[in-house]
Amino acid sequence: xxxxxxxxxxxxxxxxxATSFAPQVLAANVPAGTKLADVQEFVRDNGxxxxxxxxxxxxxxxxxxxxxxxxxxxxxxARNGDxxxxxxxxxxxxxxxxxYTFNLRKDAKWSNGDTVTAHDFVYGWQRAxxxxxxxxxxWFIEIPGISNASAIIAGDKAPSELGVRAVDDYTFEVTLDxxxxxxxxxxxxxxxxxxxRATIEAHGDKxxxxxxxxxxxxxxxxxxxxxxxxxMTRNSNYWNDSETVVNKVTYLxxxxxxxxxxxxxxxxxxxGYFPTEQIKQLREEMGDEIYITPKLCTYYYIMNVEKAPxxxxxxxxxxxxxxxxxxxxxxxxxxxxxxxxGLTPDITNNFSPKAPAYAGMTQAQRNEAAAALLAEAGYSxxxxxxxxxxxxxxxxxxxxxxxxxxxxxQAMPVDTTLENQEWKTYLSTRNEGNFSIARAGWCGDxxxxxxxxxLLGSGDNDGNYVNQEYIDLMKSAKSMADPSANYxxxxxxxxxxxxxxxxxxxxxxNLIKPRVGGFAYDNxxxxxxxxxxxxKAD
Amino acid sequence: MxxxxxxxxxxAIPTLLVLxxxxxxxxxxxxxxxxxxxxxxPEEVLANINAKYHLDLPVWxxxxxxxxxxxxxxxxxxxxxxxxxxxxxxxxxxxxxxxxGAWSLLIAVTLGITMGMIAALNHNKWMDYTLMxxxxxxxxxxxxxxxxxxxxxxxxxxxxxPAGGWHDGDWQYLVLPxxxxxxxxxxxxxxxxxxxxxEVMSSNxxxxxxxxxxxxxxxxxxxxxxxxxxxxxxYLGPLFVGVLTGSVIIDVFFxxxxxxxxxxxxxxxxDYSMVMGVTVLVGVMYIAFNAVTDIIYAYIDxxxxx
Numbered sequence: 001x002x003x004x005x006x007x008x009x010x011x012x013x014x015x016x017x018a019t020s021f022a023p024q025v026l027a028a029n030v031p032a033g034t035k036l037a038d039v040q041e042f043v044r045d046n047g048x049x050x051x052x053x054x055x056x057x058x059x060x061x062x063x064x065x066x067x068x069x070x071x072x073x074x075x076x077x078a079r080n081g082d083x084x085x086x087x088x089x090x091x092x093x094x095x096x097x098x099x100y101t102f103n104l105r106k107d108a109k110w111s112n113g114d115t116v117t118a119h120d121f122v123y124g125w126q127r128a129x130x131x132x133x134x135x136x137x138x139w140f141i142e143i144p145g146i147s148n149a150s151a152i153i154a155g156d157k158a159p160s161e162l163g164v165r166a167v168d169d170y171t172f173e174v175t176l177d178x179x180x181x182x183x184x185x186x187x188x189x190x191x192x193x194x195x196x197r198a199t200i201e202a203h204g205d206k207x208x209x210x211x212x213x214x215x216x217x218x219x220x221x222x223x224x225x226x227x228x229x230x231x232m233t234r235n236s237n238y239w240n241d242s243e244t245v246v247n248k249v250t251y252l253x254x255x256x257x258x259x260x261x262x263x264x265x266x267x268x269x270x271x272g273y274f275p276t277e278q279i280k281q282l283r284e285e286m287g288d289e290i291y292i293t294p295k296l297c298t299y300y301y302i303m304n305v306e307k308a309p310x311x312x313x314x315x316x317x318x319x320x321x322x323x324x325x326x327x328x329x330x331x332x333x334x335x336x337x338x339x340x341x342g343l344t345p346d347i348t349n350n351f352s353p354k355a356p357a358y359a360g361m362t363q364a365q366r367n368e369a370a371a372a373l374l375a376e377a378g379y380s381x382x383x384x385x386x387x388x389x390x391x392x393x394x395x396x397x398x399x400x401x402x403x404x405x406x407x408x409x410q411a412m413p414v415d416t417t418l419e420n421q422e423w424k425t426y427l428s429t430r431n432e433g434n435f436s437i438a439r440a441g442w443c444g445d446x447x448x449x450x451x452x453x454x455l456l457g458s459g460d461n462d463g464n465y466v467n468q469e470y471i472d473l474m475k476s477a478k479s480m481a482d483p484s485a486n487y488x489x490x491x492x493x494x495x496x497x498x499x500x501x502x503x504x505x506x507x508x509x510n511l512i513k514p515r516v517g518g519f520a521y522d523n524x525x526x527x528x529x530x531x532x533x534x535x536k537a538d
Numbered sequence: 539m540x541x542x543x544x545x546x547x548x549x550a551i552p553t554l555l556v557l558x559x560x561x562x563x564x565x566x567x568x569x570x571x572x573x574x575x576x577x578x579x580p581e582e583v584l585a586n587i588n589a590k591y592h593l594d595l596p597v598w599x600x601x602x603x604x605x606x607x608x609x610x611x612x613x614x615x616x617x618x619x620x621x622x623x624x625x626x627x628x629x630x631x632x633x634x635x636x637x638x639g640a641w642s643l644l645i646a647v648t649l650g651i652t653m654g655m656i657a658a659l660n661h662n663k664w665m666d667y668t669l670m671x672x673x674x675x676x677x678x679x680x681x682x683x684x685x686x687x688x689x690x691x692x693x694x695x696x697x698x699x700p701a702g703g704w705h706d707g708d709w710q711y712l713v714l715p716x717x718x719x720x721x722x723x724x725x726x727x728x729x730x731x732x733x734x735x736x737e738v739m740s741s742n743x744x745x746x747x748x749x750x751x752x753x754x755x756x757x758x759x760x761x762x763x764x765x766x767x768x769x770x771x772x773y774l775g776p777l778f779v780g781v782l783t784g785s786v787i788i789d790v791f792f793x794x795x796x797x798x799x800x801x802x803x804x805x806x807x808x809d810y811s812m813v814m815g816v817t818v819l820v821g822v823m824y825i826a827f828n829a830v831t832d833i834i835y836a837y838i839d840x841x842x843x844x
Contacts, residue, residue, distance in 0.1 A: 228795030424570025
């Protein structure tokens with residue numbers, strides 16, 4: 001049996017399994033004996049108002065959260081981050097993994113009763129790259145190298161030339177320029193959801209309004225008041241509606257964690273946030289409602305390697321070594337964060353990053369090495385290293401920056417001036433390379449190491465870091481069945497060149513009422529589907 | 539009077555033109571742009587977006603396009619909320635803020651003036667001291683302290699009122715934002731009223747009225763009230779617009795969906811058309827209410843003629 005056949009049979013088996021056991025894996029999995037509440041309503045804080053509900057244009061977390069309830073892509077994400085069947089029952093690939101064929105379920109329907117077909121995916125994906133749509137996330141289709149995506153975005157080819165095809169109503173075929181083993185993971189992202197052509201053509205930019213929208217997810221939009229609330233109700237045409245429990249979902253765009261906590265306490269939220277500096281007090285008050293889980297995000301400092309003194313690797317290494325990450329995670333962020341010595345978080349799927357050598361040293365050894373490196377680079381008490389540390393205005397970033405500048409000062413002759421800028425100014429400064437060292441953070445777009453390592457995989461990064469070996473490694477990793485070796489080498493190079501200083505891996509810190517069941521708070525990307533949730537009777 | 543209104547209307551045009559020009563220029567001088575993100579995006583993607591929103595044109599041309607749309611009442615597309623135009627967003631949120639603001643003002647004016655008058659008429663007595671101490675507490679407690687305090691007491695400790703939301707302005711949702719906003723105003727108005735009435739009461743025409751043996755009630759209501767209101771009105775005029783156009787603290791803390799949040803988020807997100815839209819709207823309201831204040835002045839102060 002060749003590889004494709006084997007894969008096909010495995011997928012067929014899993015597809016059959018998925019169909020026959022659909023209720024167990026694809027919807028609310030209510031444990032036997034659980035008494036459900038009469039009123040099945042779920043109210044959650046969404047952190048901010050989404051910029052759009054148009055899946056092809058969504059770029060932020062708030063929008064993506066909502067899109068997962070309103071729409072469904074080819075694949076969904078399981079609680080642990082693995083992909084699982086969505087509108088597609090499964091997929092097959094050709095011998096070299098460049099053609100993916102998705103087999104669509106025949107009972108998937110839009111909220112107006114229309115069947116969800118392969119043509120809806122063709123339209124949606126073409127729309128995402130069409131310059132007329134002007135989607136800020138169109139580059140997401142370029143990452144896996146779907147044929148002609150880049151040329152269409154650049155206006156050199158027509159959207160109809162995108163490498164996607166409806167073989168028939170229920171067979172959707174995607175052609176990639178190069179094999180991407182993790183492509184199936186990417187189709188859980190909103191950009192690659194289907195789109196209902198008739199609705200979009202009839203209403204233009206207003207198609208996402210409650211009166212116009214047609215959805216294919218478990219819910220449909222019934223009310224949207226910007227900056228107040230968004231209400232969704234069950235989509236009775238959803239193929240697995242019978243296994244969905246929650247009837248009404250309300251998303252509140254509460255930006256201030258203090259307001260979120262106030263409304264949670266007033267029992268107006270089932271899921272909320274709180275100012276993390278209140279953790280100690282809240283642990284005593286409502287410890288069993290606090291959930292802290294690792295997230296697929298890394299906090300780091302980026303250095304402008306073209307600018308002296310950061311063009312000297314010894315300086316970069318010295319600064320990285322002298323940071324005591326344990327103090328930061330235990331005493332400053334103090335909500336379960338993990339010290340980071342590499343760019344890729346530990347929880348990344350299918351890749352366990354090897355810790356670099358300096359992670360195994362004690363802080364005293366690291367400080368000693370740091371002082372030696374800086375002395376070697378020519379800095380001394382009479383000639384200290386002077387620099388500006390840039391961060392975007394926030395109390396949290398400020399505390400970390402103060403601690404780190406003190407750690408540097410204590411370990412070696414370094415004088416740091418802190419500089420904060422509001423978000424867009426900071427982005428612009430970083431973007432133009434007008435900084436020496438700056439705070440940065442990144443959360444994965446999909447659960448695979450390349451979403452992190454690719455940040456430095458071309459010369460096009462804010463720190464202007466270029467290493468040809470690194471670039472080649474990341475390029476060849478794209479088509480490898482198991483790219484772990486490449487990723488580990490890439491991380492090794494980062495520890496050798498130290499263009500960035502990894503500081504910690506983020507955690508998600510949430511409040512969840514005890515009455516809520518099935519909420520996948522531990523999904524590494526925070527990808528939760530409300531159709532998995534149920535409300536228990538008190 | 540009609541002549542006066544017409545003149546004010548004509549004066550408003552150059553004022554608004556300068557306002558839009560300055561705002562537009564300042565916004566474009568601010569670093570960053572609406573679609574700048576942490577990861578950045580490929581140049582072609584950015585070029586497509588810039589083309590869609592005319593951001594690829596020279597600034598003066600963008601300004602002219604904006605003015606052209608503005609005179610037709612079109613405030614342009616929002617760069618932050620891609621599914622909405624600025625018109626779609628500002629009108630409903632202005633209605634929310636104006637409702638909260640109008641109730642706050644009504645309560646503040648009624649209670650503030652009453653408290654101020656009682657204090658003034660009991661000048662240097664215990665009533666005066668009690669009321670003014672209370673007012674001082676109201677002044678030093680800003681909205682961002684009042685709002686969480688009210689929620690803590692009335693939504694959390696005693697589950698009497700909702701901690702946030704709007705729900706089309708149902709009264710339960712209105713009470714806390716209105717009181718959080720009004721407290722400070724009540725206190726200010728009470729202090730101004732008190733000061734003003736004490737001064738008026740010692741003026742010659744009041745002494746004359748007293749000498750004529752007029753009843754106390756008549757002296758206060760017919761002779762002292764109008765001149766007492768002069769400083770109150772000049773305080774309320776500009777305040778009126780500020781209160782009606784909302785408070786970002788109220789919007790953020792109570793999640794009401796008012797217009798204050800659009801103003802601040804518009805600037806933070808470089809949502810150029812939103813910032814312009816709200817500025818123009820607030821500008822027009824300021825001009826209109828200043829004119830209204832002037833008209834009220836003419837009514838209560840016989841020395842003023844237009």
